[in-house]
Structures are given as C-alpha cells and as structure tokens.
Amino acid sequence: MSGTSTPTSGVTAAPSVRKEGAPPRGGTGGGRRRREFTTRRGLVVAAFMAPAAVFVALFTYYPMIAGSQMAFRNWNLTDLTDTSWVGFKNFREVFTDPAWGTVLGNTALWVVGSIVPQLVIGFALALWLRRRFRLRGLYQALIFFPWAISGFLIGILFRWMFNSEFGVVNDLLQKAGLIDEPVAWLADPDTAMIAVLVANVWYGVTFFAIMILAALQSIPDELYEAAALDGAGKARTLFRITIPYIRVTLVLTVLLRVIWIFNFPDLIFGMTGGGPNDETHIVTTWMIKITQQGDYGKASALGLLVVAVLLVFAMFFLTATRERGGGRRGAGRGGKRGVRA
Amino acid sequence: MIGKETTAGRAAKFTFLGLWLVFSLFPLYWITVTSLKDPGDIFSFPISYWPENFSLENYQGLFGKADFGTYLVNSLVVSAVAGAVATAISTLSAYVLARFEFRSKSALLMAFLVTQMIPSFIALGPLYLLMTDLQLVDNRLGLMLVYIAVCIPFCTVMLRGFFENVPDALEEAAMIDGLSRLGALIKVLLPVMRPGIVAAFIFNFVNCWNELFLSVTLMNSDENKTVPTALNGFISSFNIDWGSMSAAAVLTILPTMVLFAFASRHIVQGLTAGAVKG
Numbered sequence: 001m002s003g004t005s006t007p008t009s010g011v012t013a014a015p016s017v018r019k020e021g022a023p024p025r026g027g028t029g030g031g032r033r034r035r036e037f038t039t040r041r042g043l044v045v046a047a048f049m050a051p052a053a054v055f056v057a058l059f060t061y062y063p064m065i066a067g068s069q070m071a072f073r074n075w076n077l078t079d080l081t082d083t084s085w086v087g088f089k090n091f092r093e094v095f096t097d098p099a100w101g102t103v104l105g106n107t108a109l110w111v112v113g114s115i116v117p118q119l120v121i122g123f124a125l126a127l128w129l130r131r132r133f134r135l136r137g138l139y140q141a142l143i144f145f146p147w148a149i150s151g152f153l154i155g156i157l158f159r160w161m162f163n164s165e166f167g168v169v170n171d172l173l174q175k176a177g178l179i180d181e182p183v184a185w186l187a188d189p190d191t192a193m194i195a196v197l198v199a200n201v202w203y204g205v206t207f208f209a210i211m212i213l214a215a216l217q218s219i220p221d222e223l224y225e226a227a228a229l230d231g232a233g234k235a236r237t238l239f240r241i242t243i244p245y246i247r248v249t250l251v252l253t254v255l256l257r258v259i260w261i262f263n264f265p266d267l268i269f270g271m272t273g274g275g276p277n278d279e280t281h282i283v284t285t286w287m288i289k290i291t292q293q294g295d296y297g298k299a300s301a302l303g304l305l306v307v308a309v310l311l312v313f314a315m316f317f318l319t320a321t322r323e324r325g326g327g328r329r330g331a332g333r334g335g336k337r338g339v340r341a
Numbered sequence: 342m343i344g345k346e347t348t349a350g351r352a353a354k355f356t357f358l359g360l361w362l363v364f365s366l367f368p369l370y371w372i373t374v375t376s377l378k379d380p381g382d383i384f385s386f387p388i389s390y391w392p393e394n395f396s397l398e399n400y401q402g403l404f405g406k407a408d409f410g411t412y413l414v415n416s417l418v419v420s421a422v423a424g425a426v427a428t429a430i431s432t433l434s435a436y437v438l439a440r441f442e443f444r445s446k447s448a449l450l451m452a453f454l455v456t457q458m459i460p461s462f463i464a465l466g467p468l469y470l471l472m473t474d475l476q477l478v479d480n481r482l483g484l485m486l487v488y489i490a491v492c493i494p495f496c497t498v499m500l501r502g503f504f505e506n507v508p509d510a511l512e513e514a515a516m517i518d519g520l521s522r523l524g525a526l527i528k529v530l531l532p533v534m535r536p537g538i539v540a541a542f543i544f545n546f547v548n549c550w551n552e553l554f555l556s557v558t559l560m561n562s563d564e565n566k567t568v569p570t571a572l573n574g575f576i577s578s579f580n581i582d583w584g585s586m587s588a589a590a591v592l593t594i595l596p597t598m599v600l601f602a603f604a605s606r607h608i609v610q611g612l613t614a615g616a617v618k619g
Binding site: 041042044045048049051052053055056058059060061062063064066067068070075121124125128129131137139140141142143144145146147148149150151152153154156157158159160161163165166168171202205206207210211214215259260263265266270273284287288291296299300303304306307310311314 | 346354357358361362364365366368369371372375383384387388390430431433434436437441443449452453456457458459460462463464465466467468470471486487489490491493494497522547550551552553554569572573576581583586587590593594597598600601602605606609612613
C-alpha cells in the first residue's frame with residue numbers, strides 16, 4: 001500500500017497523520033510538540049489498522065497476487081512438472097477458445113439484462129414507498145428477504161421452479177393461457193438465459209429500491225412545493241428535480257452493481273451450472289469450469305481480464321459522470337447543481 | 342407533502358406494490374410447500390399448491406441419511422466466530438478511517454474496494470496451497486480465518502458510515518476524563534453504536550453462512566462440511582432429489598431470514614450510509 005513514504009514521524013511503518021479538520025499537510029514541518037502529537041496519532045492509526053491489514057494482506061492479497069502470476073505460467077494441475085513462464089500464451093488460449101464468443105455475449109446480456117430491470121423496478125418501488133403508509137415498515141422488511149439468501153441457493157430455488165416437468169412456472173403460465181405446452185426452460189440456451197435473468201432481477205431489485213429510497217428521502221420537500229407552485233407536472237418534476245437530485249446515488253449504485261453482477265457466478269452456477277452444453281456460461285462461471293479442469297493458468301488469465309475490464313469501466317464511469325458536473329460526492333451537492341441547471 | 346395522490350394513482354401504486362410482494366415471496370413459499378409434501382407427491386400431476394399429504398419425511402431424511410445436523414453446526418460455529426471477530430477487527434479499522442485523516446487513507450480504501458472487484462477464483466489455488474502450508478486445510482479454524490479476511494473490507498466501510506454519524510465530541514470528552522482512546526471507543530462509542538455493530542455482525546454472519554466456493558475448496562471431509570458445500574453435493578449427482586433439496590434449502594434460509602428480519606432496518610442504514618459516503 002502506497003502513500004507511507006515520507007518519514008515525517010520517525011515511525012517508519014506508521015502512516016503520517018494530520019489532525020482532522022487541519023489543512024492537508026505538505027511541507028508543514030511543525031514544531032516539536034506537533035511532531036510528537038502526530039507520532040502518537042500515527043501509532044493509533046497503525047495499531048488500529050494492523051489487524052485488518054494483516055488479515056486482508058495474508059488471506060486476500062497474497063493469494064490474489066500469487067494467483068495473478070499463474071496467468072503467465074504453464075500451471076495445470078494435471079501436470080505440475082512444468083510450471084515455466086509462458087508469456088501471454090494463456091491469454092491467447094482464452095481468446096481462441098471456441099466458447100469465448102458465447103461467454104462474452106452472455107456476460108454482456110447478464111449484466112445489462114439484470115441491471116436495467118433492477119434499476120427501473122427498484123426506482124418505481126422507491127418512488128412508491130417514499131410516502132408513508134400503514135405497514136410500510138413491514139412491507140420493506142418482507143421484500144428485503146431475498147437479500148438474505150445466497151446466490152447459489154437462489155439458483156437452486158429457481159431451478160426447481162423452472163423445472164420442465166414439475167416446475168411451477170410452466171404450470172402457472174399454462175393456467176394463465178400464455179403457453180400451451182410446458183417449456184423446457186433450462187434445456188434451451190435462450191430460455192435458460194431468460195430464466196437466470198428473472199432470478200437475478202428477483203434478487204437484485206431490493207438493493208436498488210433501498211439505495212434509491214434513502215436518496216429520495218434526502219430531497220427537501222420545499223423543492224417539490226416550489227415545483228408544484230410553478231405548475232410542474234409529474235413527469236417534469238421527476239426529470240427536473242428528483243433524478244438530478246439523486247444522480248450521484250444512482251451513478252454509484254449502478255457502478256457497484258455492475259461490478260458485483262459481473263463477478264457473480266453463484267446464481268448461474270446453482271441454476272444451470274453453465275449448461276446446457278456450456279451455453280449459459282458468463283466469464284466467471286466459465287472460470288470456475290476451467291479451474292475445475294485444473295488449468296489454473298488459463299483461469300487466472302481470465303480473472304485478470306475481468307479485473308482489467310472492471311477497472312477500466314470504473315474509471316470511465318466515474319470520469320464520465322464527474323465531467324457532467326457532479327464533482328463532489330453526496331446527493332445534496334450534485335442535486336442542487338442539477339436543479340439550477 | 343410530496344405532491345397530491347389521485348385515487349387512480351393510489352390504486353396503481355398498491356397494485357404494483359402488491360404484485361411485487363407476491364413475486365418476492367412466492368419462491369420462498371414454493372420451496373417451503375415442496376419441502377412439506379410427501380416425497381411421492383412432489384413429482385405428481387396436477388401440481389398442488391398446498392401440501393395435501395403433509396409430511397416431514399424430507400426433513401427426517403436429511404438428519405438420517407445425510408448428516409445435515411453436523412453441517413448446520415459447522416456453519417453455525419464458523420459463521421458466528423468469523424462474523425464476530427471480523428466485526429471486532431473492522432470496528433477498529435472503521436473507527437480510524439472515520440476519525441483520522443492520513444495519507445494512505447484513500448489507498449487503503451481503494452485496497453479494500455479492489456478486493457470486491459476481483460473474482461475470488463483467481464485466489465483459490467494459491468489459497469489452498471497457503472492453507473496446506475499452514476496445515477489448515479479441512480479445518481474449521483482455517484475456514485474462519487479466511488472468512489474473517491473476506492468480511493473485513495465491506496464491514497469496515499459499513500461501520501465507518503455508522504461512526505461518521507456519531508459526533509466525535511463524545512469520545513473526546515471521555516478522553517479528557519482520562520480514558521485511553523481504545524477505552525473511550527469501547528466504553529463510550531460502542532454502546533451508542535450498538536445497533537450498527539449488531540447489523541454489521543449479522544451481515545457478516547449471513548455472508549459466511551452463505552459462502553460456497555471457498556468452503557468447497559478448503560473443506561473436504563464430511564465431518565467438516567458447511568451447509569452450502571453439502572447443498573452443492575446434492576446437485577453434483579445427476580438427478581437432484583428435490584425433496585431433500587427443498588428441505589435443506591428451507592433449513593438454510595430460515596436462520597438468515599430471522600436474523601434479517603431483526604436487523605433489516607439497521608442493515609439498510611449501514612448499506613446506504615456506507616455507499617453514499619463512498
């Protein structure tokens with residue numbers, strides 16, 4: 001971890017510290033008293049951070065870094081006699097794999113097809129939950145339940161519901177007259193992708209609803225009163241006040257979710273296992289399959305590609321939204337600017 | 342007030358909210374009904390939406406044939422210990438990140454964020470080798486240590502949000518009264534923050550309880566398996582026994598639902614506080 005370089009405090013390992021509220025230091029030599037003061041605070045920071053840092057360094061960063069270098073080596077569990085460095089061979093193997101195109105397409109569909117409905121439905125729920133009504137607290141607690149379940153188990157629940165013979169989804173659709181014959185949902189790649197997306201939307205809407213609701217509650221009522229006085233209609237109020245005001249929250253939530261959904265093999269793993277015929281793999285479930293086959297080098301190359309894509313995405317996303325004038329974080333600021341504009 | 346609501350608007354709103362509630366709860370209802378059916382009835386037509394021949398046979402099978410009790414205990418012990426230790430450690434780091442400004446702060450936060458971005462599979466191989474060296478493979482302590490590390494980053498960010506809602510005058514006063522910083526944290530801040538800390542613990546517990554891939558990698562003997570690993574075993578075989586599976590699913594979901602029901606308000610607060618402040 002960087003940023004600990006200048007040894008102002010004499011404690012080599014301790015990060016340098018400034019008092020809260022003081023201007024950022026940069027050439028503030030300070031007197032002896034001040035130096036002692038910062039040393040003490042530095043020790044507190046170091047001591048309090050140490051356990052967390054040790055755990056994360058040893059059990060997360062060390063294996064992650066060790067795993068990353070496997071991407072450039074011939075590392076296959078079936079034959080560990082030759083683990084030589086092979087440059088970008090593993091990456092070439094990923095790109096030339098016949099499954100790669102399908103995997104990429106599925107991943108894009110998985111991310112976009114999950115995020116868009118989650119965002120739209122979550123937004124609608126939040127708007128409708130904003131005004132108090134009886135049992136609202138209970139309602140929120142109930143729709144929060146899917147969040148307590150693991151992605152893997154959700155995959156299993158929906159695998160059972162989408163069962164072609166005894167599944168409740170076919171039964172309900174037939175009763176509603178929407179289909180004549182039972183559909184073998186998970187046996188056909190197209191319908192299987194629809195099924196996993198339904199499951200993921202079921203799971204993820206709550207998160208959007210919660211985040212957006214919290215942001216909505218930070219909008220002062222006066223803004224709406226002013227809009228009403230000006231005779232602004234519902235749509236106009238939504239687009240000129242509500243959305244601009246909570247834009248920062250929207251952006252951050254979408255960012256978090258994209259990263260998270262990209263990295264979320266659990267649901268598909270439990271629901272289709274990537275099948276039929278490897279047609280519903282996304283990048284991360286495909287990585288599981290390759291790992292299980294023992295080709296750690298290739299799996300690791302795939303993992304690094306994921307990290308690279310997500311880092312580029314995060315930077316692009318944050319820069320793009322910052323340029324449109326939302327500079328600072330915190331819903332209030334971005335919002336005010338939006339209203340003025 | 343937020344605009345005026347028309348009767349039609351209200352009707353549309355409650356229809357939508359009602360539909361979403363049904364959609365949200367139906368899968369849970371369905372798995373429960375399946376688990377309470379007589380095993381023979383699960384695969385019969387027409388599909389019944391209520392257990393006609395109510396039976397606990399699926400549950401009895403879990404504790405007879407499979408050793409589900411052991412898996413539950415393993416999951417409980419590992420999740421409770423790892424969740425508690427991670428909460429304690431994260432309390433310290435979150436406190437520092439909320440109260441102090443220091444140069445490596447943004448780097449540390451970034452380092453925590455990156456852990457959320459990296460597919461865990463990249464680390465599984467080396468982690469297995471590391472745990473082999475430490476002689477902690479197929480060992481509940483080993484799994485706890487790994488889970489603690491997994492929980493810390495998010496838990497820290499969540500608790501940091503809670504700390505920022507507590508005025509720092511509180512512990513400064515305590516320190517003027519002669520308490521050490523750690524003493525002030527434990528005696529003065531923690532009681533104030535109890536709901537937040539409980540929520541963080543529950544969040545950690547549920548995450549550990551639900552974790553699959555690390556557990557599959559590190560635990561291989563039957564006596565050490567956790568619940569998700571056992572569930573994974575149920576689908577490894579070609580045909581899924583949906584009777585046992587549904588009962589096992591209900592037993593897995595139930596404790597986490599109870600915990601979430603208790604703490605959902607605080608968890609929501611923690612999530613929104615952590616994320617809004619980035």
